[in-house]
Amino acid sequence: MDREPRAAIIYTRMSLDKSGEGQGVERQETECRALCKRLGWDVVAVHEDNDISAISGKARPGWQATLQALSGGEANALVGWAPDRFMRRPRDLEDLLDIIEGRGVQVATVTAGAYDLSTPGGRLFARTMTAFARMETDQKSERQKAQERQRAYAGVRRQSGARPFGWLPDRVNIDPVEGPALRQAILDVTHGKSLRSLIAEWNADPAMRPSRGGEWHYSTIRELLQRPANAGLSVYQGEVVPNVVGDWLPIVTLAEHEAICAVLRNPARRLNASSKKKYFLAGVARCGVCDAPMNRASVNIRGKYRAVYRCRSGANHGIRSAVPIDEAVVEHVLDRLSKPDAADLFRPRTKSATRSALAEIERTRARLTEVEKDYAEGTITGAQFKATSAALAERLSTAQAALAIENQPSMPESLRKVNPAKGEAVWASLSVPDKSSVADALLSVTIYPTSDPEFGSLPYGCLLEWK
Ligand SMILES: [Zn+2]
Numbered sequence: 001m002d003r004e005p006r007a008a009i010i011y012t013r014m015s016l017d018k019s020g021e022g023q024g025v026e027r028q029e030t031e032c033r034a035l036c037k038r039l040g041w042d043v044v045a046v047h048e049d050n051d052i053s054a055i056s057g058k059a060r061p062g063w064q065a066t067l068q069a070l071s072g073g074e075a076n077a078l079v080g081w082a083p084d085r086f087m088r089r090p091r092d093l094e095d096l097l098d099i100i101e102g103r104g105v106q107v108a109t110v111t112a113g114a115y116d117l118s119t120p121g122g123r124l125f126a127r128t129m130t131a132f133a134r135m136e137t138d139q140k141s142e143r144q145k146a147q148e149r150q151r152a153y154a155g156v157r158r159q160s161g162a163r164p165f166g167w168l169p170d171r172v173n174i175d176p177v178e179g180p181a182l183r184q185a186i187l188d189v190t191h192g193k194s195l196r197s198l199i200a201e202w203n204a205d206p207a208m209r210p211s212r213g214g215e216w217h218y219s220t221i222r223e224l225l226q227r228p229a230n231a232g233l234s235v236y237q238g239e240v241v242p243n244v245v246g247d248w249l250p251i252v253t254l255a256e257h258e259a260i261c262a263v264l265r266n267p268a269r270r271l272n273a274s275s276k277k278k279y280f281l282a283g284v285a286r287c288g289v290c291d292a293p294m295n296r297a298s299v300n301i302r303g304k305y306r307a308v309y310r311c312r313s314g315a316n317h318g319i320r321s322a323v324p325i326d327e328a329v330v331e332h333v334l335d336r337l338s339k340p341d342a343a344d345l346f347r348p349r350t351k352s353a354t355r356s357a358l359a360e361i362e363r364t365r366a367r368l369t370e371v372e373k374d375y376a377e378g379t380i381t382g383a384q385f386k387a388t389s390a391a392l393a394e395r396l397s398t399a400q401a402a403l404a405i406e407n408q409p410s411m412p413e414s415l416r417k418v419n420p421a422k423g424e425a426v427w428a429s430l431s432v433p434d435k436s437s438v439a440d441a442l443l444s445v446t447i448y449p450t451s452d453p454e455f456g457s458l459p460y461g462c463l464l465e466w467k
Pocket residue numbers: 287288289290291292311312313315317
């Protein structure tokens with residue numbers, strides 16, 4: 001290292017990486033100035049980038065200015081805290097080498113000493129340092145992953161990000177308004193309340209705003225209701241960590257959590273919400289011969305096109321004019337809607353099968369907890385524990401499947417308050433898919449061919465039965 005006076009640029013960078021100590025920009029500059037003094041170099045400029053991790057690839061204006069000054073000959077030495085302050089990526093070093101090639105620029109760092117990039121040895125040293133810096137960055141993300149994993153497996157609540165809805169800002173204790181409301185919503189939806197009405201209610205209530213702001217949507221409400229943390233479950237990389245109890249207070253029991261998940265994962269619910277029924281009774285009416293759903297089609301009968309219902313199976317199970325059947329069904333539905341108890345038909349009700357599935361989930365959950373306790377206390381062997389918990393897991397999934405089947409998609413909200421005077425108006429306001437759902441909920445519609453000995457002679461071949 002020569003001792004001739006040099007015009008030095010000090011480059012400092014504050015990294016988000018907090019693994020190093022005492023690397024604040026001011027401290028870096030002070031140490032760099034001290035180094036320049038020892039080396040007999042004049043400081044001609046100080047460039048700095050703040051709070052930018054070089055690896056993120058964001059622009060570094062200070063670094064760009066440094067390279068410009070070196071390539072323009074305004075300076076012939078570069079001083080920094082450590083090699084990784086200049087260059088995190090091998091690419092950064094190559095940029096620097098390109099610029100100072102042949103200019104005899106010297107580089108000195110507080111932590112790694114001075115090296116002359118104009119010599120092969122100096123360049124090798126710099127490349128090695130860059131490789132180490134790169135390795136350190138990789139290790140940093142490994143370290144973060146490891147910390148995240150450790151946190152999840154210890155059941156410690158994550159403190160970053162928005163406050164989870166339902167808890168106080170300490171993220172451990174339950175918010176006195178949101179917590180009970182969330183639990184009630186989970187129970188209500190499990191027992192048949194629609195997401196649509198829950199979303200409408202919460203969006204109308206300023207106390208129920210999402211923690212991140214904005215409004216509730218299907219996707220966010222579904223996610224909220226099924227969030228494993230509600231039941232005190234810890235999650236790592238999208239998976240629930242087994243046998244870990246979170247250090248925060250749960251809003252629902254494990255059984256209640258499993259019940260809502262079973263209900264919301266029910267494929268029939270999704271299918272029904274998204275299926276666009278174009279025609280009133282298509283898929284609702286059934287074939288009297290084979291019980292397949294009937295399709296609506298337009299066929300040419302004696303030179304005139306007519307809407308008909310015909311069997312979806314493709315077999316010739318007769319065709320029937322659609323319009324009179326539609327009219328008969330509407331007449332029956334309106335008649336039913338004008339009865340004083342009509343609103344009761346559409347009130348969410350817990351079916352007895354839903355109740356027994358929920359009770360079974362509770363029971364099985366409690367039994368699983370007992371078995372785990374027995375195993376922990378050494379009352380049962382590992383083999384017994386394995387066999388018993390496998391059997392209980394089987395029981396649990398059977399109960400969940402039963403719950404999913406029982407919990408059918410619910411009715412349009414307007415029907416929940418329907419009264420005899422309003423029946424017709426409410427009906428007229430419904431969309432075709434909603435009309436289909438209502439007809440399907442109230443009536444079974446079976447269409448027979450004229451050849452059917454028993455029902456073929458019914459008006460339009462259509463048998464209507466109240467469900
Ligand atoms: Zn058929």
